[in-house]
Amino acid sequence: MSNRVKLGISSCLLGWAVRYDGEHKYDGRIFASWSDDFEFVAVCPEVAIGLGVPRSPIQLVQLGESVRVRGVEDSHVDVTERLHAYGRSLVAELGEVSGYIFKARSPSCGLSDVAIHDERGSVMGEGRGVFAEHLCKVLPLLPVVDEGALEDEAQRENFLRRAGIYHHWHRVVAEGLSATRLRQFHDSYQTLLAESDETEWRRLSGLIDELTADNLKAISSRYIEELMGAVNDTIAGTSPHELL
Numbered sequence: 001m002s003n004r005v006k007l008g009i010s011s012c013l014l015g016w017a018v019r020y021d022g023e024h025k026y027d028g029r030i031f032a033s034w035s036d037d038f039e040f041v042a043v044c045p046e047v048a049i050g051l052g053v054p055r056s057p058i059q060l061v062q063l064g065e066s067v068r069v070r071g072v073e074d075s076h077v078d079v080t081e082r083l084h085a086y087g088r089s090l091v092a093e094l095g096e097v098s099g100y101i102f103k104a105r106s107p108s109c110g111l112s113d114v115a116i117h118d119e120r121g122s123v124m125g126e127g128r129g130v131f132a133e134h135l136c137k138v139l140p141l142l143p144v145v146d147e148g149a150l151e152d153e154a155q156r157e158n159f160l161r162r163a164g165i166y167h168h169w170h171r172v173v174a175e176g177l178s179a180t181r182l183r184q185f186h187d188s189y190q191t192l193l194a195e196s197d198e199t200e201w202r203r204l205s206g207l208i209d210e211l212t213a214d215n216l217k218a219i220s221s222r223y224i225e226e227l228m229g230a231v232n233d234t235i236a237g238t239s240p241h242e243l244l
C-alpha cells in the first residue's frame with residue numbers, strides 16, 4: 001500500500017473543467033503544496049451519471065418529506081436516483097480512501113449549506129448534496145470536509161490529522177490485522193488521545209484490554225468505529241505528517 005494518503009475529491013476542485021458552466025474551481029492556495037504527500041481520487045458525480053459539460057444546472061427541491069435533485073430550467077429532470085446509484089457503485093473503490101474533500105454548496109457534492117428550494121424555486125432551507133449525503137451514510141468513518149473549511153488552517157490540519165489516522169488504519173489492515181498490531185496502533189495514539197480526551201482514551205484502552213484470541217474481528221471493528229468517532233469530534237491543530 002502506498003505511503004501517500006489517498007483522498008477522494010470533487011473533480012472541479014482539482015482543476016477539471018467539469019462544472020455545469022464548463023469551468024472549474026481549483027484554488028492553488030489550498031491544494032498546490034499537497035501533491036507529494038497525497039494521492040487524489042477525483043470524482044464528478046454529475047458527469048459520471050451522464051450529464052454533459054456544459055449542462056443545465058440542477059438544484060435541491062423539497063417535495064413533501066423528501067429532497068430531490070431536479071433541473072433548474074426543467075423540473076421534469078430528476079437525477080436523484082442516478083446520483084444515489086452512482087454513490088453505491090463507488091463504495092468499493094472509495095472504501096480505500098482515507099478522507100474526502102467535497103465542493104461546498106453543490107446540490108450533488110455539498111456537505112452543508114446547500115440551498116433547498118420549494119417547487120416554485122424559492123429558497124426554503126439548507127441541506128446536504130445528494131451524493132455527499134449518500135457517501136457519508138455508507139462510509140460513516142470517513143473523514144470529510146469541504147473546501148471552504150480547508151481555507152481555515154486549524155480546520156485544514158484537523159482534517160489532515162483525521163485522514164492521516166484513517167490512512168494508518170488502512171495500512172495496518174492491509175498488512176494483516178493481529179492483536180499485536182492493534183495494540184501497537186492503539187499505543188501510537190496514546191499521547192494524542194490521552195491529551196485531547198482522556199475519557200475516550202480510557203474507553204478505547206478498555207476495548208484493547210478485552211482482546212482475546214477469538215474476538216479480534218469484533219473488537220477491531222468496534223475500536224476503529226469509536227476511534228474515528230472520537231477523532232472526528234475532538235482533534236485539531238497538529239501536523240498530520242507526524243502520523244505518517
Ligand code: SF4
Pocket residue numbers: 010011012013018019020043044045046047103106108109
Ligand atoms: S461540485 Fe461535484 S458535481 Fe459539481 S462539478 Fe464539482 S465535482 Fe462535479
